[in-house]
Ligand SMILES: Cc1cc2ncn([C@H]3O[C@H](COP(=O)(O)O)[C@@H](O)[C@H]3O)c2cc1C
């Protein structure tokens with residue numbers, strides 16, 4: 001079981017030579033060059049991740065859903081009662097949630113990990129860091145440094161186990177009532193974009209609640225002395241002060257995927273905010289990230305812009321749970337198959353020269 005420090009040291013940048021080889025192959029395939037658009041870019045990225053062209057087909061995939069509760073919900077930042085986290089974790093594990101259905105449709109396996117809900121839930125892996133979840137970050141740091149480290153380790157271990165079990169792509173998912181508030185806090189810190197611009201209605205906040213979410217985040221920043229500069233200098237402290245246990249676990253999953261050199265297909269605003277922390281900790285991890293979808297939460301846009309990645313699907317989702325990442329999986333698989341299965345001009349006897 002290697003630690004976060006060892007994992008970061010083991011992550012290598014993706015292979016740019018393999019990306020170049022992939023682009024050359026794209027140009028030999030029986031299509032006008034560039035005609036498969038961003039599917040080509042995605043296929044090329046899969047080659048860079050695997051270090052080989054054509055790339056392996058990234059299936060089967062595993063969706064790892066981390067479930068936790070949030071002390072900041074004491075400030076009423078979500079319209080839903082906190083017990084919904086446990087209830088939904090059980091529902092996701094049972095197969096009845098949105099992400100369960102979408103993962104099934106994509107042929108992906110989904111596992112739910114409890115990293116700190118109010119209570120245990122049936123069918124959910126016990127990886128509890130602290131029962132009851134984080135502390136209210138308007139009063140004290142959300143996590144102790146040890147809790148934060150332990151939650152990251154849950155994600156790292158989940159990634160390693162998944163790859164050891166034969167999974168070829170990973171999707172981070174989450175459930176946690178109130179978790180769009182810590183997500184917006186992290187996204188604002190690591191993009192430098194104003195809190196108001198990256199904070200949305202989450203699971204249904206009205207205007208008054210939306211305003212309160214922004215105020216609560218500002219309060220947290222003031223209490224913990226957090227600025228984009230301090231977050232960049234010490235990303236773990238920012239995560240520990242205003243993040244959530246599931247955010248920390250997703251940071252671990254993302255870094256674990258990069259270490260294992262498998263593609264990591266991001267979900268919505270919450271997973272995207274964790275990706276920013278992972279990349280702040282280890283810039284080389286960026287090359288392994290695929291933006292699953294462009295959803296409704298405004299934070300997603302700020303993240304994909306900062307990371308320079310383009311969402312695969314855009315269907316106005318605002319669910320989380322890993323749903324948007326899972327929905328993108330068939331497209332990611334297709335991008336690999338194009339490079340593996342399309343005939344070249346030479347193979348097919350099609351004239352490749354043109355004016
Ligand atoms: C029934 C239900 C199912 C969900 N599945 C994901 N979320 C999503 O909504 C929550 C975040 O939004 P907020 O910050 O507004 O609480 C998280 O649980 C997230 O996974 C759900 C929310 C609800 C209510």
Ligand SMILES: O=C(O)c1cccnc1
Nearest residue numbers: 202268269297318319320
């Ligand atoms: O973008 C998301 O993942 C999201 C949006 C709203 C609520 N929960 C999650």
